[in-house]
Amino acid sequence: MNKQMVAYILGRLLQIEALLLLIPVVVSLIYREPIRYPLSFIVVALVTGMVGYQFTKKRPKIKSLYAKEGFIIVSLSWILLSFFGALPFVLNGDIPSLVDAFFETASGFTTTGASILNNVELLARSSLFWRSFTHLIGGMGVLVFALAVLPQVDSGSIHIMKAEVPGPTFGKIVSRLSDSARILYIIYLVFTAIIIVLLLLAGMPVFDSFIHAFGAAGTGGFGMRNGSVAPYDSVAIEMILGVAMVIFGINFNLYFLIASRHFKEAFQSEELKWYLGIIVGSIVLITLQLSQHTHTLLGGLRDSFFSVTSIITTTGFSTDNFNNWPLFSRILLLFLMFVGGMAGSTGGGLKVSRVAILIKTAFSELKRNTYPNRVVTVHFEKKPVDTQMLKVIANYLILYVTIFVSILLIISIELSDFKTAFSAVSATFNNIGPGMGLVGPEGSFAFFSPFNKILLSITMIMGRLEIFPILVLFSPGVWRRRA
Amino acid sequence: MNKQMVAYILGRLLQIEALLLLIPVVVSLIYREPIRYPLSFIVVALVTGMVGYQFTKKRPKIKSLYAKEGFIIVSLSWILLSFFGALPFVLNGDIPSLVDAFFETASGFTTTGASILNNVELLARSSLFWRSFTHLIGGMGVLVFALAVLPQVDSGSIHIMKAEVPGPTFGKIVSRLSDSARILYIIYLVFTAIIIVLLLLAGMPVFDSFIHAFGAAGTGGFGMRNGSVAPYDSVAIEMILGVAMVIFGINFNLYFLIASRHFKEAFQSEELKWYLGIIVGSIVLITLQLSQHTHTLLGGLRDSFFSVTSIITTTGFSTDNFNNWPLFSRILLLFLMFVGGMAGSTGGGLKVSRVAILIKTAFSELKRNTYPNRVVTVHFEKKPVDTQMLKVIANYLILYVTIFVSILLIISIELSDFKTAFSAVSATFNNIGPGMGLVGPEGSFAFFSPFNKILLSITMIMGRLEIFPILVLFSPGVWRRRA
Numbered sequence A, B: 001m002n003k004q005m006v007a008y009i010l011g012r013l014l015q016i017e018a019l020l021l022l023i024p025v026v027v028s029l030i031y032r033e034p035i036r037y038p039l040s041f042i043v044v045a046l047v048t049g050m051v052g053y054q055f056t057k058k059r060p061k062i063k064s065l066y067a068k069e070g071f072i073i074v075s076l077s078w079i080l081l082s083f084f085g086a087l088p089f090v091l092n093g094d095i096p097s098l099v100d101a102f103f104e105t106a107s108g109f110t111t112t113g114a115s116i117l118n119n120v121e122l123l124a125r126s127s128l129f130w131r132s133f134t135h136l137i138g139g140m141g142v143l144v145f146a147l148a149v150l151p152q153v154d155s156g157s158i159h160i161m162k163a164e165v166p167g168p169t170f171g172k173i174v175s176r177l178s179d180s181a182r183i184l185y186i187i188y189l190v191f192t193a194i195i196i197v198l199l200l201l202a203g204m205p206v207f208d209s210f211i212h213a214f215g216a217a218g219t220g221g222f223g224m225r226n227g228s229v230a231p232y233d234s235v236a237i238e239m240i241l242g243v244a245m246v247i248f249g250i251n252f253n254l255y256f257l258i259a260s261r262h263f264k265e266a267f268q269s270e271e272l273k274w275y276l277g278i279i280v281g282s283i284v285l286i287t288l289q290l291s292q293h294t295h296t297l298l299g300g301l302r303d304s305f306f307s308v309t310s311i312i313t314t315t316g317f318s319t320d321n322f323n324n325w326p327l328f329s330r331i332l333l334l335f336l337m338f339v340g341g342m343a344g345s346t347g348g349g350l351k352v353s354r355v356a357i358l359i360k361t362a363f364s365e366l367k368r369n370t371y372p373n374r375v376v377t378v379h380f381e382k383k384p385v386d387t388q389m390l391k392v393i394a395n396y397l398i399l400y401v402t403i404f405v406s407i408l409l410i411i412s413i414e415l416s417d418f419k420t421a422f423s424a425v426s427a428t429f430n431n432i433g434p435g436m437g438l439v440g441p442e443g444s445f446a447f448f449s450p451f452n453k454i455l456l457s458i459t460m461i462m463g464r465l466e467i468f469p470i471l472v473l474f475s476p477g478v479w480r481r482r483a
Helices: A003-020 A023-030 A036-056 A067-092 A098-109 A125-140 A142-149 A157-164 A177-201 A206-217 A235-248 A252-259 A263-267 A270-292 A297-312 A327-339 A352-370 A387-412 A418-429 A450-464 A468-474 B003-020 B023-030 B036-056 B067-092 B098-109 B125-140 B142-149 B157-164 B177-201 B206-217 B235-248 B252-259 B263-267 B270-292 B297-312 B327-339 B352-370 B387-412 B418-429 B450-464 B468-474
Strands: none
Touching: A003 A036, A003 A067, A003 A142, A023 A036, A023 A125, A036 A067, A036 A125, A067 A098, A067 A125, A067 A142, A067 A157, A067 A450, A067 A468, A098 A125, A098 A450, A125 A142, A125 A177, A125 A206, A142 A157, A142 A177, A177 A206, A177 A235, A177 A252, A206 A235, A235 A297, A252 A263, A270 A297, A270 A327, A270 A352, A297 A327, A327 A352, A327 A418, A327 B387, A327 B418, A352 A387, A352 B387, A352 B468, A387 A418, A387 A450, A387 B327, A387 B352, A387 B387, A418 A450, A418 B327, A418 B418, A450 A468, A468 B352, B003 B036, B003 B067, B003 B142, B023 B036, B023 B125, B036 B067, B036 B125, B067 B098, B067 B125, B067 B142, B067 B157, B067 B450, B067 B468, B098 B125, B098 B450, B125 B142, B125 B177, B125 B206, B142 B157, B142 B177, B177 B206, B177 B235, B177 B252, B206 B235, B235 B297, B252 B263, B270 B297, B270 B327, B270 B352, B297 B327, B327 B352, B327 B418, B352 B387, B387 B418, B387 B450, B418 B450, B450 B468
């Protein structure tokens, strides 16, 4: 293994994190917080920067990377960033337990939004800012970000981007990967800025606008009030955030196509049609059920619009406790949790394209069984889906189910309620955030044992990186020395 | 479509059912039941036989069958048999509602064992006998039975057996299919007879021994007491039934191999190793957890042995209400519900071979991702698993999940409890019987609306026939006339 190159990239990444850790210092100074707050971020920035410097002291001789190393870099960097990013919370006392702080930071970077905090309003502004800022960094991928600012690691970095950008296929936008990364990040940041402005116009305070824009952009879902978005009680804010979440759940390549005036290609995306179709269909069905129970028609539309967009994009903002909704609506939301956003978006879950291809294939199998002599080919995005791709997607699904069941069994040992256990794994593995039962919008992950908090943190990272990198990291064979 | 041949086979099958309906008449006379009981079975036998005669009046000119017709014959025959088999219950008043009686009979033939009866002890002996006898008929497949007694439909019947015998692969035992069917049925009936004798020796009354042997042989699970097997409170009976269920969850081809002295081949079956490994592992884990909560070590072993064998073989007999077990044990049982028995057995579920192949493939995919240049081949039963087979299995899984979610969403409209809804679909689709929550061992399916009772009946038949035949039946394209 090219250990020098692995260490070098990890070191560079820690140096970048050290710089980013200085931003909350500014926030802390603006709001004149007690000295321990700016200090905690400065100390951790220094430590992280120094560790990073140690890693990069030896310039790697060979710069090329193989797939295996790509996986290892990606998984180690997410674990390291979460670890160092957790330290300020421990130092300033906002989250005294290191395990809890690690869970919270991993939840931030992976844009999960699951929290161990029972009362988020006790946090200082600088802590709140950093907590939500990790969503912004993690959304597009921490290594994509590194590629955007560090063009010199371009060779072999295709493996890194492949391992970090979600979805079954990965297309370079332009020929140089670092250019692709930069374009992606520019689109991403411009959109975030627009949302901040719109939220301000809708009457949200400045600080709150930043926090919620970060949460929507990364489809993360960390807020700053105990009732998430509910306390603002503003249709305008819910509309802006709902639409924003839908936008950040769309494949970013489509925005690049639009920016380069390839409108037709962008709007003909089959995945986009599935994505929007599922969203509209679910909103209609849930609105209908809610309006027959607890809500008026308009009230049902408002709450179902916000919940559906928040859940399918795996953001996890909430305005209404869907724990109390009738069962059909709850199961539909649970299904959306697994579908997730589009490939190449900041959303988690299985991704719409995977689900669409799987469903189309399953029904083609039905046709093939009925007429064994007919040739049946599945098309997606106007291209035939070849056997190799199908196999990869099907295997992903199987690995997904296997790991899901294993984690569910482990955490169930200390739980007593099926709904809580099942939705805790769904919410972390799909990077959603709040689940149902005890981990619902009004609950938290605080009651889990430290062991299970670490397990669920790894589950979040595994979900964000689409399983393989973390499994490779833990495969004993990978670390064995070869003759 | 060869409609004449379809009608002919269906007619022959109804004639066979008419003959079988005469057996409960004998039971009714032995126990000197009120006249409406023998009469109800005689009348229905006559009606069924006459309808069957109408269907067979026209001798088909062309005897060959295509896959499509195989699917249609199989699905129609299970629906028709359940319908006519339900009529005696309605006539003699033991289950006055036709919908309820259809559910109960479909549950019998499909060897599900789910019941709409809140008090099974109110049933007459003839009704109890017929209810459990449907397990015995359905276990090996109603059409396999027809092939065993009707050798003249041999041509094209490979499609019928393929559609009815569970599992991803289908191997003829001997060259003539009708001979295969006969051998299978002889092994099956001999085993059932042995269990009856063993239960008698363990002190079970005669009638009860027949009922429980039928339930174990078909891995169906209908009993005759409200507490299922619990009221007998006998370790010997539980041991016999537990071992019997394990035996009937094994691929019957293995018994044929043993009978023809191919011991080595039989015991080297990889699927058998997975099957027994999962059973032993689950019993150990559940015993450990139970012994730390409500049970003694031996008591835990007794209850976990019976529940694990009953659930993985999808029988559904119960001695203890596992609703009250700690969560880990419940989730493990839920997982076993989906695994099911071995291919070619009377058990339901996804089948052990499918699960094993899927898990092996998923982990090979991990290896392939880590070392892209290495050739990785998955072997099962010492043969390489080819891409085509994998695709068929993966597509089955996807279709399975799609249909599962759809049915879950539909029945959830009238329910309020997730556990009940989820396990009701699991228990019927996997042909287990009792689920958890309201449909647990101490509950029943009585409270569902007629619409959902019919939906769940179709779900049971879909589960028993492994989806395709029923989907083909409901595909509009299949019935369209071609130029």
